[in-house]
Every structure is written in C-alpha cells, then in structure tokens.
Amino acid sequence: xxxxxxxxxxxxxxxxxxxxxxxxxxxxxxxxxxxxxxxxxxxxxxxxxxxxxxxxxxxxxxxxxxxxxxxxxxxxxxxxxxxxxxxxxxxxxxxxxxxxxxxxxxxxxxxxxxxxxxxxxxxxxxxxxxxxxxxxxxxxxxxxxxxxxxxxxxxxxxxxxxxxxxxxxxxxxxxxxxxxxxxxxxxxxxxxxxxxxxxxxxxxxxxxxxxxxxxxxxxxxxxxxxx
Amino acid sequence: xxxxxxxxxxxxxxxxxxxxxxxxxxxxxxxxxxxxxxxxxxxxxxxxxxxxxxxxxxxxxxxxxxxxxxxxxxxxxxxxxxxxxxxxxxxxxxxxxxxxxxxxxxxxxxxxxxxxxxxxxxxxxxxxxxxxxxxxxxxxxxxxxxxxxxxxxxxxxxxxxxxxxxxxxxxxxxxxxxxxxxxxxxxxxxxxxxxxxxxxxxxxxxxxxxxxxxxxxxxxxx
Ligand SMILES: Nc1ncnc2c1ncn2[C@@H]1O[C@H](COP(=O)(O)OP(=O)(O)O)[C@@H](O)[C@H]1O
Ligand SMILES: [Mg+2]
Numbered sequence: 001x002x003x004x005x006x007x008x009x010x011x012x013x014x015x016x017x018x019x020x021x022x023x024x025x026x027x028x029x030x031x032x033x034x035x036x037x038x039x040x041x042x043x044x045x046x047x048x049x050x051x052x053x054x055x056x057x058x059x060x061x062x063x064x065x066x067x068x069x070x071x072x073x074x075x076x077x078x079x080x081x082x083x084x085x086x087x088x089x090x091x092x093x094x095x096x097x098x099x100x101x102x103x104x105x106x107x108x109x110x111x112x113x114x115x116x117x118x119x120x121x122x123x124x125x126x127x128x129x130x131x132x133x134x135x136x137x138x139x140x141x142x143x144x145x146x147x148x149x150x151x152x153x154x155x156x157x158x159x160x161x162x163x164x165x166x167x168x169x170x171x172x173x174x175x176x177x178x179x180x181x182x183x184x185x186x187x188x189x190x191x192x193x194x195x196x197x198x199x200x201x202x203x204x205x206x207x208x209x210x211x212x213x214x215x216x217x218x219x220x221x222x223x224x225x226x227x
Numbered sequence: 228x229x230x231x232x233x234x235x236x237x238x239x240x241x242x243x244x245x246x247x248x249x250x251x252x253x254x255x256x257x258x259x260x261x262x263x264x265x266x267x268x269x270x271x272x273x274x275x276x277x278x279x280x281x282x283x284x285x286x287x288x289x290x291x292x293x294x295x296x297x298x299x300x301x302x303x304x305x306x307x308x309x310x311x312x313x314x315x316x317x318x319x320x321x322x323x324x325x326x327x328x329x330x331x332x333x334x335x336x337x338x339x340x341x342x343x344x345x346x347x348x349x350x351x352x353x354x355x356x357x358x359x360x361x362x363x364x365x366x367x368x369x370x371x372x373x374x375x376x377x378x379x380x381x382x383x384x385x386x387x388x389x390x391x392x393x394x395x396x397x398x399x400x401x402x403x404x405x406x407x408x409x410x411x412x413x414x415x416x417x418x419x420x421x422x423x424x425x426x427x428x429x430x431x432x433x434x435x436x437x438x439x440x441x442x443x444x445x446x447x448x449x
Contacts, residue, residue, distance in 0.1 A: 134322050140281065141381070142309025142337030144302065217301075221281045224320050 010036060020184070023094055027183035053087075062086070113200070117207055120156060124211040128152065135215055136223030148216040153208045160204060164197050228257040228389065228420045229278065234287035234297075236273050236443075247273040248284065249443035255422060257388070260415040262431035263424045265440035271424040272393055274440070278422060279312050279391045280304040292388070309337050313382030317394035319374040321366040327353065327377050328362045334385040348384055356380045356410065372403025379410055383419070390414065392423040396430055408433050 018029040052073075056065055066084050073082040092099065128135070135148055143151075172188060179185045215223075236248035247270045255261055263271050276282040277289065280296060283304075289297035296307055313334075314320075321330050328349055335345045353359035356376040366374055375395060382390055392411065396404035404427070412433050415421050423434065431437050438448035 133320075134324065137320050137322055138333065138337075139305070140279075140308075140314055140320075141334045142305060144305055144337075147337065219282060221276050224316070 013037075024182050024184035113203070117203065120204055120207050121211060124152070124208050128212045128215040132215055132218075132223045136218070136220035139220035140224065145216045149209055149212060152212045152216070153205055156204055156208055157201070160197070160201055164193075168193050228259070228292065229253075229255045230288070230290045231277075232288040232290075234274075234277060234284045234289065236270070236277060236282070237285045246443055248277065251287070251443070251445055253438065253445060255420060257420055258415070258418055259436060260412070260421045260434045261423070262434035262437045263422065263440060264426070264428075264431055264437060269440045270443040271440055273443075275391050275393050275422065275424055278389075279314060280308045309334060310385055311387055311389060313385065313387040313390045315375070315378050315382050315390065315392040315395045317397040319366070319371075319378045319398070321374055321377060321381075323366055326363050326365050327358065327369070330366070330377060331381045331384050333381060338385055349380075352380045352384045353377075370403070371399050372406060375399060375403065375407050376410070379407065383414060388420060390419055390421045392421065394424055394426060396425065396427060404430065 016035075019033050020029060021033070022028055054069060056062060066086075070082055070084050073084075131152075138148060138151070139145075171193070175188050179188070231251055231253040234248050234251040235246065238245040238247055249270075251270075251274060253274075263274065265271055273282070277284050277297075280291075280299070281304075283299070284297050287297060288295065291307065292311065294307070296304070299307065322333070325333075331349045331352060332345050335348060340348070349362075350359065353362055356379060358373055358376045358380065361369060361373060361377075366377070369377065375398075379395075382392075390411070395411070396407050399407060408430055411421055411423065415435075421434075423430070425431050436448055439446045
C-alpha cells in the first residue's frame with residue numbers, strides 16, 4: 001500500500017518474519033510487532049524517540065566515548081535524563097543466571113579434572129614402582145619402551161572409555177534438559193563428545209607417559225637385580 | 228659367534244668409580260658351552276650383561292654374529308637382543324602376575340609371532356621342559372626347580388642362538404640343579420651357544436671350556 005487511505009496511515013515498506021527480541025528463554029516470535037520509521041512528518045508524535053543505538057568503532061576507548069556521547073546528548077536534549085548503557089552489559093544482565101551457572105559448571109569440571117589427574121598421577125607413580133621388576137623383565141625379553149608405555153597406559157585408556165560411555169548419555173540428557181528452558185536452542189553437536197574425550201584422554205595419557213617415562217627407559221638390569 | 232676385544236666397564240657414582248671389567252677379550256665360537264668362574268664381585272654378571280646387550284661397555288669392541296654391537300642405542304640393542312639371545316637368571320625372574328604359559332610366551336609376543344603359532348611353540352617347549360602340567364600355574368605355586376625350568380623354557384622358546392645364564396643353579400638344590408644342567412647341556416648339543424656364570428665346579432664341568440675371572444680380568448681359559 002503505497003498510498004495513505006486515511007490520514008495518518010503508514011505505508012508498509014517491508015514484512016519480516018519471526019522477529020526475535022527479549023530473552024531467549026521466551027519464544028516471542030509470534031508476537032505482533034511493527035517497526036515504524038518516524039520521519040520529519042511524525043516529529044510531532046513526541047517522546048517516542050527516546051532510544052538511540054550507537055555503534056562504536058572497534059577498539060575505541062569505550063569509557064571516553066561514553067562520556068562524549070552523554071555530553072553530546074545533554075547538549076542536544078537540555079534537561080532530559082540521559083543514560084548511556086552498553087549493549088553487551090545489558091545482555092549480560094539479562095543472562096546473569098546462565099553465566100553464573102556456566103562458570104560454576106566450569107569450576108567444578110576443572111576441580112574434577114584436577115582431582116582425577118592427581119589420582120592418575122599417584123596411581124602411576126605407585127604402579128611403575130610396583131611393576132618396576134616386571135618392566136625390567138619385559139625389556140630383557142624384547143619389549144621396547146613404547147610397548148612398556150602402551151602397557152602402562154592401556155588400563156587408563158580402558159577406564160577412560162568406560163567412563164566416556166557412561167558419561168555421554170548423562171551429559172547429553174542433562175544438557176538437553178538445560179536447553180529445554182530456552183526458547184532458542186543451540187543443538188548439542190555430536191562432535192563435542194569425541195572432542196571432550198580427546199581432550200581428557202590427551203591430558204590423562206600425558207600424565208601417565210610423563211610419569212612412567214623414567215621407569216620405561218631405565219636400564220632393565222638395575223630393576224631385576226637381586227636385592 | 229661373538230668376539231670381545233679389550234672391553235672395559237666402569238660404573239661411576241658421585242663418590243666412587245668401580246672398574247667392573249678391565250680389558251676383557253673373549254672369543255666364543257658357535258656351539259661352544261663356556262663356563263665363567265670367579266669370586267663374587269669380580270665382574271661376571273657385568274660381563275654377561277655386556278654380552279647380552281643389556282648394558283653397553285665403556286670401551287672396547289663387541290662383535291656379535293658379525294655385527295658391531297658395542298655402541299648400539301637401546302632401541303637397536305633391543306632389536307638384536309630379542310630373537311638372538313635368551314637369558315636365564317639365578318633368581319628366575321618370572322613375572323608373578325603371569326602364569327607359566329604367559330611367561331614363556333613373552334619373548335614370542337615381542338617378536339610379533341602370531342597367537343596360534345605362539346600357543347604351539349609354548350606347548351612344545353613346556354613339554355620338553357617337563358612342566359606342561361603346570362602351564363596354568365603361577366610362579367609362586369611352583370618349586371624353585373620348576374620355576375627355573377619355566378625360565379629356561381622362556382629363554383629358548385624363541386630359538387635364540389645364544390643363551391646367557393647367570394648362576395642358573397645358584398638358588399636350587401643339587402637334584403634340581405642337576406636337572407637344569409642336563410637341560411642346558413641338551414640345548415648345547417642341539418647347537419645353541421651357551422655362556423654360563425657359575426660358582427660350582429661340578430656345573431662348570433658340563434661346559435666345553437672354563438674361563439676364570441679375577442678383578443675384572445680374565446685370568447685363564449682365553
Ligand atoms: N650398577 C652398578 N653400579 C655400580 N657398581 C656396580 C654396578 N653393577 C656392578 N657393580 C660393581 O661391579 C663389580 C662387579 O659386579 P658383578 O659383575 O655383579 O660381580 P659378580 O657377578 O662377579 O659377583 C662389583 O664391584 C660391583 O659392586
Ligand atoms: Mg653376579
């Protein structure tokens with residue numbers, strides 16, 4: 001409709017589907033929304049023009065710019081109240097709960113990982129000492145250092161795989177439950193799980209290898225000598 | 228089979244320096260059975276470790292089967308060692324967590340012999356050592372003599388050309404010791420070269436040559 005039928009009609013210049021606004025916890029895509037461009041003609045509509053979005057150039061001094069913007073607005077607006085806020089801060093306020101939750105999960109995950117690694121570290125320390133003679137014998141009869149390291153790592157790999165198999169459905173289910181509280185959802189990508197396995201596996205194996213390196217490389221006659 | 232030329236071995240710790248081998252030259256021909264004798268601490272085990280590529284000499288040349296092996300890196304020593312050399316120790320050195328079969332199978336595993344073939348060869352050798360009725364037992368369920376027979380089975384299962392034995396009868400009573408000596412003699416008669424360290428004159432008499440050592444040097448039997 002390019003022409004005004006009655007006085008004050010607005011011409012439609014575009015239709016947009018599914019406008020998303022507000023928190024992603026709620027689905028508001030079916031709410032009716034109209035965006036109006038208030039040109040000169042509607043200047044008399046008054047106070048509705050009270051939000052101004054400003055995009056700052058990258059790497060600009062945000063605090064200084066904020067002051068400048070505030071000053072400018074006061075200058076233009078006279079007595080009107082001026083509040084300048086940052087969009088990212090507002091978004092952060094909106095998702096404070098989520099951010100806190102994610103931080104907590106992260107902290108607990110790191111604590112779990114550290115405890116596990118301490119355990120693996122001590123277990124390997126104990127095991128290499130306990131199996132020192134066996135390792136020496138194996139080397140005398142032809143085992144290479146790599147085969148010794150593989151021997152010592154195998155049980156940790158098995159444990160890791162078992163934990164992985166148990167953890168994946170659990171993690172998937174919990175993640176899914178959490179995501180259900182959002183109207184907008186990111187999918188749980190399948191590759192996240194092997195990625196996590198590889199990350200944890202690498203750290204665990206590195207711990208085992210570093211720990212057993214000395215024993216695996218030791219001259220076997222030292223460890224099989226009669227006490 | 229093997230030639231040692233002017234081998235020395237020096238152990239250095241922070242305070243002391245021990246010369247365990249002091250210019251040892253030795254020639255062992257294929258099929259020989261050499262007994263090494265000498266007082267405790269004269270370097271017999273050190274000599275055997277050098278022969279077995281378990282330790283590098285500090286200086287000197289060691290040619291095994293036509294290959295200079297005295298200066299090899301650990302990785303290459305392992306390659307030469309497995310398949311070519313079998314070890315028998317005074318204290319048996321079986322792996323407690325593995326049963327007889329698994330212990331004997333060990334060298335074949337590291338040689339990459341397929342499972343079916345391993346099983347066959349382990350069975351054969353256990354039969355020969357008259358210990359096959361104990362194949363599922365663990366070392367601590369066996370007597371000393373039986374353990375040493377398992378250890379010999381492990382040493383020869385890969386058909387090595389050279390067997391190195393460090394006081395193989397040292398922890399055995401005379402009856403079991405005799406049995407072990409008979410097994411070694413039999414293997415020697417079938418062509419395996421043997422170098423054996425021993426304290427017992429009676430055991431040494433099984434050998435085709437006796438080498439006497441004193442203070443890191445060979446004094447007799449060169
Ligand atoms: N790993 C080692 N570190 C330091 N000294 C050693 C080591 N192995 C052997 N020795 C010393 O070398 C000498 C010879 O030892 P060894 O060959 O075991 O004698 P034997 O077997 O004839 O009783 C001894 O004085 C011993 O203390
Ligand atoms: Mg000795």
